[in-house]
Amino acid sequence: MKSGVWSVKSRANILVLSTLYTLLSTTAQATEIKPVINAELLGGQNFYNGADSSFGAVTSLLASPYTKFNDQWSLVPLYSGAYQGTQQVKDLVGGGTLFQESQDHNVSVKGIRTFENGLRLKAVTGYGVELLRETKDEAWTKGLYDNHRLSAGTEAEWSWAKDQYVRLAYDYYAIRFPNYQSLSSQAAADGQGRELDAPNVLDSHNHMLTLGSESRLPGNGMLQASISRTWTSYPDQHLVDLTGTLTPDTRSDQSDNLSIQGTWTVYTADQCRISGSLGYSRIHLYSDQNHYDPSQPTTFFNANYYAYVTNSVQTQWTFLIGEAPWTIQWTGSLARQKYADRLVQDSSGAFGSDITRVDYATTGLSVSYPIAKGFQVKATTDFGWDDSNNTDNLVYQYHYNTQTYLFGFTYAY
Amino acid sequence: MNKGLLSSAFLILGGILPGHVIAAPARVDEVRGTVEIRSVGGLKWETVTPGQKVEEGSSIRTGANSQADILTEQGHHFIVRDETTLEFTSLQADETKTRLETGKVLSKVHKLKANERFSLQTPTAVCAVRGTEFDTISGQGGTLVAVYRGVVGVAALGSNNEIRVPAGQMTSVHNGTIEIPHAIPHQNHTVAGESPLAREARHEVGLDMSRNAVIHAAAVEARNADYREGKSLIDVNGKRVRIEEYIVRPAANQFKLVALNERDNRLDYFFYKGTFNQNLPADLSLALKDLSGKFGTTAPTYYLTAYEMGQSNTQDSVHDTAGGGHLVEITIDSNGNYILTDPTNPSNTKTIVAAQLQNDGTYKIYNPLADSFFTVTAANLASSSKFGVYIPENDTFRDLAPGDSVWETRFNNYTHDINNVNKITYAASGANNVLATNLDANFTYAGGFVIPVVVVDPNNVDATITNYYGDGTFESYRTVLIDNNGTIAPLSAFGSVSTGSEYKGELLKWNYEQITTASEFQGRNIDLVVEPKIFLKSGLIQ
Numbered sequence: 001m002k003s004g005v006w007s008v009k010s011r012a013n014i015l016v017l018s019t020l021y022t023l024l025s026t027t028a029q030a031t032e033i034k035p036v037i038n039a040e041l042l043g044g045q046n047f048y049n050g051a052d053s054s055f056g057a058v059t060s061l062l063a064s065p066y067t068k069f070n071d072q073w074s075l076v077p078l079y080s081g082a083y084q085g086t087q088q089v090k091d092l093v094g095g096g097t098l099f100q101e102s103q104d105h106n107v108s109v110k111g112i113r114t115f116e117n118g119l120r121l122k123a124v125t126g127y128g129v130e131l132l133r134e135t136k137d138e139a140w141t142k143g144l145y146d147n148h149r150l151s152a153g154t155e156a157e158w159s160w161a162k163d164q165y166v167r168l169a170y171d172y173y174a175i176r177f178p179n180y181q182s183l184s185s186q187a188a189a190d191g192q193g194r195e196l197d198a199p200n201v202l203d204s205h206n207h208m209l210t211l212g213s214e215s216r217l218p219g220n221g222m223l224q225a226s227i228s229r230t231w232t233s234y235p236d237q238h239l240v241d242l243t244g245t246l247t248p249d250t251r252s253d254q255s256d257n258l259s260i261q262g263t264w265t266v267y268t269a270d271q272c273r274i275s276g277s278l279g280y281s282r283i284h285l286y287s288d289q290n291h292y293d294p295s296q297p298t299t300f301f302n303a304n305y306y307a308y309v310t311n312s313v314q315t316q317w318t319f320l321i322g323e324a325p326w327t328i329q330w331t332g333s334l335a336r337q338k339y340a341d342r343l344v345q346d347s348s349g350a351f352g353s354d355i356t357r358v359d360y361a362t363t364g365l366s367v368s369y370p371i372a373k374g375f376q377v378k379a380t381t382d383f384g385w386d387d388s389n390n391t392d393n394l395v396y397q398y399h400y401n402t403q404t405y406l407f408g409f410t411y412a413y
Numbered sequence: 414m415n416k417g418l419l420s421s422a423f424l425i426l427g428g429i430l431p432g433h434v435i436a437a438p439a440r441v442d443e444v445r446g447t448v449e450i451r452s453v454g455g456l457k458w459e460t461v462t463p464g465q466k467v468e469e470g471s472s473i474r475t476g477a478n479s480q481a482d483i484l485t486e487q488g489h490h491f492i493v494r495d496e497t498t499l500e501f502t503s504l505q506a507d508e509t510k511t512r513l514e515t516g517k518v519l520s521k522v523h524k525l526k527a528n529e530r531f532s533l534q535t536p537t538a539v540c541a542v543r544g545t546e547f548d549t550i551s552g553q554g555g556t557l558v559a560v561y562r563g564v565v566g567v568a569a570l571g572s573n574n575e576i577r578v579p580a581g582q583m584t585s586v587h588n589g590t591i592e593i594p595h596a597i598p599h600q601n602h603t604v605a606g607e608s609p610l611a612r613e614a615r616h617e618v619g620l621d622m623s624r625n626a627v628i629h630a631a632a633v634e635a636r637n638a639d640y641r642e643g644k645s646l647i648d649v650n651g652k653r654v655r656i657e658e659y660i661v662r663p664a665a666n667q668f669k670l671v672a673l674n675e676r677d678n679r680l681d682y683f684f685y686k687g688t689f690n691q692n693l694p695a696d697l698s699l700a701l702k703d704l705s706g707k708f709g710t711t712a713p714t715y716y717l718t719a720y721e722m723g724q725s726n727t728q729d730s731v732h733d734t735a736g737g738g739h740l741v742e743i744t745i746d747s748n749g750n751y752i753l754t755d756p757t758n759p760s761n762t763k764t765i766v767a768a769q770l771q772n773d774g775t776y777k778i779y780n781p782l783a784d785s786f787f788t789v790t791a792a793n794l795a796s797s798s799k800f801g802v803y804i805p806e807n808d809t810f811r812d813l814a815p816g817d818s819v820w821e822t823r824f825n826n827y828t829h830d831i832n833n834v835n836k837i838t839y840a841a842s843g844a845n846n847v848l849a850t851n852l853d854a855n856f857t858y859a860g861g862f863v864i865p866v867v868v869v870d871p872n873n874v875d876a877t878i879t880n881y882y883g884d885g886t887f888e889s890y891r892t893v894l895i896d897n898n899g900t901i902a903p904l905s906a907f908g909s910v911s912t913g914s915e916y917k918g919e920l921l922k923w924n925y926e927q928i929t930t931a932s933e934f935q936g937r938n939i940d941l942v943v944e945p946k947i948f949l950k951s952g953l954i955q
Contacts, residue, residue: 268581
């Protein structure tokens with residue numbers, strides 16, 4: 001009897017295993033994996049207002065075993081990481097001169113269901129962490145501004161031709177600064193706190209809706225465009241009012257982004273190809289948070305302190321020269337950030353009547369040459385300028401220039 | 414003899430016979446993934462290994478995500494991409510001919526000799542070339558040819574109409590029709606030959622990277638906004654110090670200013686709680702603007718009647734209290750002397766000589782704003798006799814001059830404690846309000862006396878004041894001005910300063926760090942970095 005039961009179970013198990021094996025075998029036979037790898041190992045120096053930093057390395061790695069199970073299902077696991085041992089022009093930020101080292105790591109996985117009519121439905125989740133060492137005594141994972149980012153989203157994309165698509169995406173992401181708590185919440189124990197103080201004032205919840213597309217332009221060009229709106233809430237950041245006290249309401253922001261870029265191949269000849277792109281982007285941030293500066297004797301209260309509009313234009317020109325070929329790339333960008341109501345401050349910190357604006361300009365040149373299959377040797381130089389009508393440079397530099405020189409190797413597969 | 418003649422005959426024949434009679438095999442240079450070969454006339458596909466010969470009539474087949482590099486004796490290079498079948502129909506010295514059944518192949522043609530030909534045929538097209546590099550893709554939809562170097566002649570299979578496709582151009586052949594050549598739309602060579610799978614992967618990974626970048630940028634923006642508000646900087650010891658300043662209102666006629674510092678998991682704070690003569694307005698600046706003195710003949714609407722000031726590292730403390738606050742009007746007469754009057758009791762008045770010559774040739778100076786006396790040499794008399802009063806309307810300082818009036822708050826009683834141990838106390842010596850504290854109040858010190866000692870760095874704005882008390886204890890205040898990177902201000906920054914008002918103007922451009930130690934602290938300290946305005950406002954800096 002026992003033997004018979006075992007026998008039935010055994011047959012059932014064998015049947016299940018056989019079915020699984022068949023399914024797995026079928027899947028395995030149909031599965032295609034396309035690895036996508038980009039790696040960079042560069043070293044160089046950053047100069048800030050002419051003063052050089054120590055020599056540092058800049059490395060990055062992107063790896064994704066793009067897996068296509070069949071014509072319907074695909075999976076995109078992705079890791080991207082970067083380490084910076086020297087600041088770069090792209091980190092334009094006056095207060096960022098504290099920089100020593102940083103590393104950033106992201107993992108995400110995306111499932112894709114593809115339909116015959118060109119529709120692709122996607123679900124994605126990801127996690128990112130940025131670690132910063134901004135002072136010499138700051139240990140990894142103890143950085144004040146270390147941040148963790150958890151995200152999940154969904155997307156519908158319809159492609160009607162090769163490299164032509166339109167997509168609608170919704171993403172939720174939470175940003176957490178685990179080492180950053182408001183000091184006022186910590187001082188409550190010593191009788192120096194205030195009502196409604198909460199610790200995690202930088203932590204936020206974000207909901208982002210994006211509409212994007214890529215399509216062909218006359219003259220063999222490509223157009224990439226996207227608009228997005230992000231709603232951000234700061235559950236621990238209470239609004240400050242005219243009297244300098246906190247109110248029960250918490251901060252809510254809304255950010256509208258527009259980005260548009262056209263790319264054309266402008267010249268082709270034997271052993272020479274030139275392509276160029278021109279882009280424009282606009283960011284409009286609305287925020288209901290105000291600002292109260294208790295150190296100022298005349299103007300304490302600045303309503304609508306964080307709201308701004310940033311307009312920027314970018315261009316990039318790529319020259320492919322020779323048989324290998326040499327790749328020479330020039331980039332340039334101009335941006336102006338204009339706050340809605342933030343008043344300028346003079347060199348003593350006193351508020352003026354003008355509204356603060358900050359201008360940025362960058363330009364960069366890179367040259368790379370293939371030395372082996374997938375490997376390139378690369379040299380880059382970038383310049384950045386920052387200017388503003390705000391002359392208060394006590395704690396944040398609004399007027400500076402910066403340069404970065406890097407040399408190293410890249411790998412792409 | 415015959416053998417020698419025979420050899421010579423072969424050599425001569427070799428020299429005069431056309432080259433095409435001699436087949437020159439190609440070889441497999443590199444293999445990635447699944448690559449197989451089928452020999453001429455054979456049916457079976459066998460795995461290829463690098464270095465293996467490819468005879469005329471053989472076919473090469475690649476699987477998914479696979480690639481094979483084939484080199485011919487003539488130096489032609491074929492990159493056979495994934496899911497491709499390519500037949501080497503002719504590998505003669507004067508003719509290289511291939512047939513692409515399906516898939517993609519990049520042909521890099523070595524410079525052809527005068528009589529040498531190179532062609533590639535697909536089920537729908539024939540490509541005839543001379544010294545060029547081109548991609549060919551063949552499938553059910555037809556043939557696509559993209560030319561990177563040189564020129565390729567493309568004709569539909571069975572047609573004599575050949576179209577020349579120059580470098581940088583591409584065309585396609587479909588149902589016997591050849592598309593008019595046009596520019597290759599992509600930025601680099603590899604994309605044209607990219608498989609649909611690779612293109613898909615690139616697209617999806619690109620979208621994910623963009624998404625990650627947007628989320629990361631949001632975190633960076635939060636950090637930068639914090640920087641821009643000056644909430645984080647480096648102190649004189651190279652440590653990051655976070656700063657928060659805010660106010661609370663304990664009562665309708667009170668405000669409390671709090672400045673917090675955090676570094677190395679330690680918290681230091683400074684607070685100033687003021688009690689005013691009446692309830693405070695919503696806009697506190699209306700009341701605070703005259704806190705350090707009001708210039709002019711009109712008395713301030715708001716003035717302090719008491720204050721409490723403290724600093725602490727949460728373990729040690731310095732604590733000051735003052736009460737009996739009242740206004741004193743100070744006018745400067747034509748001689749530059751100060752006339753102090755109690756507005757609530759005009760008979761309570763006195764005149765203080767601005768600079769009084771001492772027996773030793775030095776001068777005793779009275780600072781009416783700080784309500785203190787000090788001694789200077791004759792050489793420093795002029796520069797030390799100017800006192801800048803703050804003008805909040807234009808956020809500047811003005812040196813007091815004859816004819817000016819200024820209103821100050823004086824207190825009738827005061828205590829100064831270290832860790833709750835009293836060090837200094839004063840109280841009004843009579844029934845009248847205090848006009849000049851040193852003249853109208855009685856002081857008591859721990860141990861009966863105090864000796865202040867000042868040590869100044871000769872090159873930088875770095876000074877230490879130590880009070881030694883009669884009971885053997887001390888308290889010490891090191892004060893430095895630093896920029897946002899913790900660098901101490903050089904004295905040269907104040908080189909052009911000649912008046913009190915200029916001094917205060919320059920002072921405001923720096924951060925103010927004060928490190929306090931005392932006997933009672935047992936080696937610990939209170940370390941505060943604040944904007945100088947807080948100390949100016951509270952009267953710590955005069």
